[in-house]
Amino acid sequence: MAELSPMMKQYLNIKEQNKDSILFFRVGDFYEMFFDDAKTASEELDLTLTGKDCGQEERAPMCGVPYHSCEAYIARLIEKGHKVAICEQVENPATAKGLVKRDIIRVITPGTVIEDSMLEESRNNYLAAVAIVSGNAGLCFTDASTGDCHVTLIPPDGLEAAVKDELMRFSPSEVLVCGELRSNSQELWDFITKKLDCAVTERPAASFDTRRTERIYSEHFGVSELENLGIERGGAMAAAFGAVIEYLYDTGKSRNISVNQIDVYSSEQYMRLDMTAIRNLELTETMRTKSKKGSLLWVLDKTKTPMGKRLIRSWIEKPLHSITAVNARQNAVEELCSDAVLRGELAEALTGVRDVERIMTKAVYATAGARDLLGIAATAHKFPVIKKLLENSKCRLLREIYEGIDPLYDISSLIDAAISEKAPITVREGGIIKDGYNEEIDLLRGHMKNGNDFLSEIEAREKERTGIKSLHVKYNKVFGYYIEVSNSFLDKVPEDYIRKQTLTNGERFITEELKGIEQRVLTAKDRAFQLEYEIFDGIRKQTAAELKRFQQTAAAIAKIDVLRSFAEVSVNNRYTRPLVNDGGALKIINGRHPVVEQVISTPFVSNDTLLDMQENRCTVITGPNMAGKSTYMRQVAIISLMAQTGCFVPAQSAEIGLLDAIFTRVGASDDLAAGQSTFMVEMSEVADILKNATRRSLLILDEIGRGTSTFDGMSIARAVLEFVNDKKRLGAKTLFATHYHELTEMENELSGVKNYNIAVKKRGDDITFLRRIVRGGADDSYGIEVAKLSGIPEEVIKRAKQVLKKTEEEGIVTYKTAPAPDMQLPIEMQQAEELLSELKTLDVNTLTPIEAMQILFDLANKAKSV
Ligand SMILES: Nc1ncnc2c1ncn2[C@@H]1O[C@H](COP(=O)(O)OP(=O)(O)OP(=O)(O)O)[C@@H](O)[C@H]1O
Numbered sequence: 047m048a049e050l051s052p053m054m055k056q057y058l059n060i061k062e063q064n065k066d067s068i069l070f071f072r073v074g075d076f077y078e079m080f081f082d083d084a085k086t087a088s089e090e091l092d093l094t095l096t097g098k099d100c101g102q103e104e105r106a107p108m109c110g111v112p113y114h115s116c117e118a119y120i121a122r123l124i125e126k127g128h129k130v131a132i133c134e135q136v137e138n139p140a141t142a143k144g145l146v147k148r149d150i151i152r153v154i155t156p157g158t159v160i161e162d163s164m165l166e167e168s169r170n171n172y173l174a175a176v177a178i179v180s181g182n183a184g185l186c187f188t189d190a191s192t193g194d195c196h197v198t199l200i201p202p203d204g205l206e207a208a209v210k211d212e213l214m215r216f217s218p219s220e221v222l223v224c225g226e227l228r229s230n231s232q233e234l235w236d237f238i239t240k241k242l243d244c245a246v247t248e249r250p251a252a253s254f255d256t257r258r259t260e261r262i263y264s265e266h267f268g269v270s271e272l273e274n275l276g277i278e279r280g281g282a283m284a285a286a287f288g289a290v291i292e293y294l295y296d297t298g299k300s301r302n303i304s305v306n307q308i309d310v311y312s313s314e315q316y317m318r319l320d321m322t323a324i325r326n327l328e329l330t331e332t333m334r335t336k337s338k339k340g341s342l343l344w345v346l347d348k349t350k351t352p353m354g355k356r357l358i359r360s361w362i363e364k365p366l367h368s369i370t371a372v373n374a375r376q377n378a379v380e381e382l383c384s385d386a387v388l389r390g391e392l393a394e395a396l397t398g399v400r401d402v403e404r405i406m407t408k409a410v411y412a413t414a415g416a417r418d419l420l421g422i423a424a425t426a427h428k429f430p431v432i433k434k435l436l437e438n439s440k441c442r443l444l445r446e447i448y449e450g451i452d453p454l455y456d457i458s459s460l461i462d463a464a465i466s467e468k469a470p471i472t473v474r475e476g477g478i479i480k481d482g483y484n485e486e487i488d489l490l491r492g493h494m495k496n497g498n499d500f501l502s503e504i505e506a507r508e509k510e511r512t513g514i515k516s517l518h519v520k521y522n523k524v525f526g527y528y529i530e531v532s533n534s535f536l537d538k539v540p541e542d543y544i545r546k547q548t549l550t551n552g553e554r555f556i557t558e559e560l561k562g563i564e565q566r567v568l569t570a571k572d573r574a575f576q577l578e579y580e581i582f583d584g585i586r587k588q589t590a591a592e593l594k595r596f597q598q599t600a601a602a603i604a605k606i607d608v609l610r611s612f613a614e615v616s617v618n619n620r621y622t623r624p625l626v627n628d629g630g631a632l633k634i635i636n637g638r639h640p641v642v643e644q645v646i647s648t649p650f651v652s653n654d655t656l657l658d659m660q661e662n663r664c665t666v667i668t669g670p671n672m673a674g675k676s677t678y679m680r681q682v683a684i685i686s687l688m689a690q691t692g693c694f695v696p697a698q699s700a701e702i703g704l705l706d707a708i709f710t711r712v713g714a715s716d717d718l719a720a721g722q723s724t725f726m727v728e729m730s731e732v733a734d735i736l737k738n739a740t741r742r743s744l745l746i747l748d749e750i751g752r753g754t755s756t757f758d759g760m761s762i763a764r765a766v767l768e769f770v771n772d773k774k775r776l777g778a779k780t781l782f783a784t785h786y787h788e789l790t791e792m793e794n795e796l797s798g799v800k801n802y803n804i805a806v807k808k809r810g811d812d813i814t815f816l817r818r819i820v821r822g823g824a825d826d827s828y829g830i831e832v833a834k835l836s837g838i839p840e841e842v843i844k845r846a847k848q849v850l851k852k853t854e855e856e857g858i859v860t861y862k863t864a865p866a867p868d869m870q871l872p873i874e875m876q877q878a879e880e881l882l883s884e885l886k887t888l889d890v891n892t893l894t895p896i897e898a899m900q901i902l903f904d905l906a907n908k909a910k911s912v
C-alpha cells in the first residue's frame with residue numbers, strides 16, 4: 047500500500063484526537079474536510095464533494111469552505127447538533143520549514159458557542175451538566191457566551207421530576223453526562239438522551255470526579271469562596287460545576303473563560319412551573335405558531351438591551367416564591383410608574399446599549415475585533431448616564447442597581463484614546479490605532495506616507511527625464527513597486543531600468559532606487575501592522591481583565607431595563623399593583639387576560655375571581671363552547687404568575703396568596719413522536735399534577751377526560767375533582783372547566799366546590815356571548831348552536847338536533863359522589879370493613895331460608911378473597 051502524504055498523516059493524527067467533531071482543517075485560505083467529515087458536511091451544507099490526492103490509490107473525499115465565511119457554515123453544522131473542531135496553521139507558512147504545524151485552537155459545540163452569529167440575542171444558550179452523588183443530583187447551567195452560571199442541588203425525594211423540570215426550564219442546547227448516570231437513574235438517562243431536545247455529550251467519569259473539580263475550583267475561584275457560596279466539597283453540585291468548567295477549558299483550549307460568578311439557587315426560591323405550564327399559558331411563545339407574538343412575553347417585553355431581553359424571559363419563566371423578593375420588584379416598578387420623565391430618559395439611555403456580556407466574552411477569548419472594543423466603549427459611555435438617572439431613586443432594588451453600575455471610565459477612555467473610529471474588521475492589517483497614540487506607529491506611518499509621496503515624485507521626475515508620457519509607478523504584491531511603460535515608448539527606456547515583465551501593451555521595470563524605497567515602505571508597513579496588533583491586543587487584554595466589573599454592570603443594566611419595561615407596560619395597559627401575601631386566597635376584581643385584550647377587536651369583558659383555602663377551593667366552570675372558559679382560566683393563572691414576577695397586573699385590584707406552583711392541563715396535544723396517544727398524554731399530565739401539586743398550588747384543569755368516551759371521561763373528571771378538592775389529599779385551588787354538566791351536582795355534595803358559568807343570552811336558535819362569569823351551573827352546552835355559527839351546513843345541524851333529541855329522550859345517567867375512602871386504610875382492611883357493614887345492615891328476620899343461604903354463600907366467597 048502506498049504511503050500517505052505527510053499532510054494526510056498530520057490530518058489523521060489530529061482527527062484521531064477529535065473523533066466526535068467535524069474537523070475544519072486549515073489549508074491556505076480554506077478550511078478543508080476529508081473522508082467521512084467531508085461526506086457529512088457536503089450533505090449538511092450543500093457543498094460539492096471532490097477528492098484530494100492523499101498518496102494512496104483512491105483519492106480522499108474532500109470539501110471545503112473559504113476561511114473568511116466559515117462562521118455561517120459552522121453555525122449551520124452546530125444548529126444540526128454537530129461539533130466542529132477548528133484546526134489552524136500555527137506557524138507562518140512563508141517561513142515554516144517543511145510541513146506547516148497545525149493545531150486545534152477551539153472546538154465549537156452547541157453549548158459552547160460564543161459567536162453572535164450563532165446565537166439568538168434574546169435568549170441564553172445554556173450548557174448543562176447533571177451529576178448524581180450520594181443520591182443527590184447536582185445541576186449546573188452555564189452560558190459560555192455571557193458567563194451566566196447557575197448551580198443547584200436536588201435532594202433524593204422527587205429527584206427525577208425536579209431534575210426534569212429544571213432541565214426543561216433552562217432548555218440547554220447541550221448536556222454533559224457520564225455513563226454512571228445511566229446506572230443511577232435510567233429514567234433520567236432516557237429523558238436526557240431521548241426527550242430533551244439537545245446535544246448530549248458523554249464525558250468520562252473522571253470529569254465529574256470531585257477531587258478534580260476541587261483543583262479546578264481552587265484555581266478558578268479559590269476553595270473558600272465556593273464554600274461560602276454553599277457548594278459542598280465533594281458534593282453533587284461540585285461535580286456538575288467542575289464538569290462544565292473542565293469542558294469549557296477543553297473545548298476552548300484555554301483557561302480563559304467568562305464564568306466569574308456562580309448563582310447557587312434552590313428551587314424553593316421560585317414558583318414551580320413545568321414545561322407544560324410554560325407552554326399552555328403561552329408565556330414566551332404561542333402554542334400553535336411558536337411565535338413570540340401573541341405570548342405574554344410579547345406584551346411585557348419593552349426592553350431595549352440584549353441583556354434585558356434575556357432577563358425578562360427568565361423572570362417570566364421563573365416567577366418568585368418569596369413575598370419579600372416580589373415586593374422589592376414591585377416597589378421598583380411602582381417608583382418607575384410614578385415618574386414618566388425618568389422612564390423616558392431611561393428608555394433613551396438604554397437604547398443602543400450593546401451586548402456587552404457577549405462582547406466581553408469575545409474579548410476574554412481574544413476573538414473580539416477593534417469594532418467590538420468600540421462597541422464596548424460606546425456602551426460604557428452610557429453607564430454613567432444611566433447611573434446618574436438613578437441617583438435619586440428610593441427603593442432598595444433601585445438603590446442596588448444604582449450601586450451596581452460601574453461607570454468604567456478607565457476602560458472607555460482607554461479605548462477612546464487608542465482605537466480609531468474607522469478601524470477595519472481585520473486586526474492584522476493596520477488602521478486600528480489612532481494617530482498620536484503611539485510615537486513609533488506615527489513614525490512608521492510617516493515612513494509609509496513619505497515613501498508613497500516619494501513615489502509620485504519619482505513618477506514626475508522620470509516622466510520628465512525620459513520624456514515617456516505614459517510612464518507610471520505602480521505596485522503589486524508579486525513585484526512590489528515597478529514602472530510601467532506602454533509599447534510605443536519602449537525605445538525611450540533608459541539603461542538603468544531593469545526589465546521585469548512583458549505585457550501585451552507594455553513592459554514593467556524596476557530600478558535600484560525603487561527597490562530601496564520599497565524595502566523602507568514595506569518594512570515600515572510590516573512593523574506598523576505588527577505593532578498596531580500588539581497594542582490592540584494589549585488593550586483587549588486590559589479590557590478583558592475588567593470582565594467582572596462589566597458583568598456586574600451588565601446585570602444591573604438588565605434589571606433596570608426589565609423593571610422599566612414592566613413599569614412602561616403597566617402604565618400603558620392600566621395594570622395595578624397586586625397585593626402578594628401569604629393569606630392563601632386569590633381575589634381578583636375585574637381581571638383581564640393581558641394578551642387577549644391586546645389582540646381582539648371588541649372590548650374585553652373583565653371578570654372577578656375568588657379562590658381560597660376554605661369554601662372556594664374548586665371552581666367548576668361550565669358554559670357553551672366559545673363562551674370564554676379557557677380564556678378566563680388562563681387569565682387567572684397569568685395574573686397570579688405576573689404578580690409573582692413583580693409586574694403589575696391587568697385587574698382593578700388583586701390579592702394573590704403566594705402560590706408554590708401553577709399546574710395546567712389544557713386541550714389536547716399529541717406527543718406521537720414519543721409514542722404516546724392524545725389520551726395518554728392527557729392522563730400522564732394529570733398524573734404528574736396529582737403527584738406534585740400541593741395545597742398552595744393553583745391548578746388549571748381544562749376539560750379533563752375529553753379525550754375518551756363520554757362516560758369514562760366523566761368518571762375520570764369527577765374522580766380527579768374529588769381528589770384535588772379533598773383537603774386531606776390535596777385541597778389545591780382549582781379552576782375546572784368542563785362540558786359534563788353532571789359535575790355541577792358536586793357543589794351540593796362537597797364543601798369547597800362552587801359552580802360558575804359564563805353567561806350567554808339565547809334568543810330562539812341564536813346565542814350571544816356575554817363573557818361574564820356568574821355563579822351557578824350552565825343549563826346547556828349549546829354545542830349545536832355554536833357549530834352553526836362556525837358555518838357547518840344546515841343539513842348537518844338539523845340532523846345533529848334530531849340525534850340530540852333522541853338521546854335525551856332515552857334517559858340521562860346520573861352519578862353519585864363516591865364516598866371518600868380513608869386513605870390510611872390498606873385495601874384488605876377496606877374490604878373487611880365492607881363485609882362488616884354488609885353484615886350490619888342485614889335484616890335477618892325478613893329473609894327466606896333460601897335467600898339466607900345465598901347471602902351466606904356470597905359473604906363466605908367475599909371473605910375468602912380478602
Ligand atoms: N372576557 C372576554 N372578553 C372578550 N372576549 C373574550 C373573553 N373571553 C373570551 N373571549 C373571546 O372568545 C374566544 C373563545 O374563548 P375560549 O376559547 O376561552 O372559549 P371556551 O369557553 O374555552 O370554548 P370551548 O368550550 O370551545 O373550549 C376567545 O378566543 C376570545 O376571542
Ligand SMILES: [Mg+2]
Binds near residue numbers: 675676677748
Ligand atoms: Mg376551551
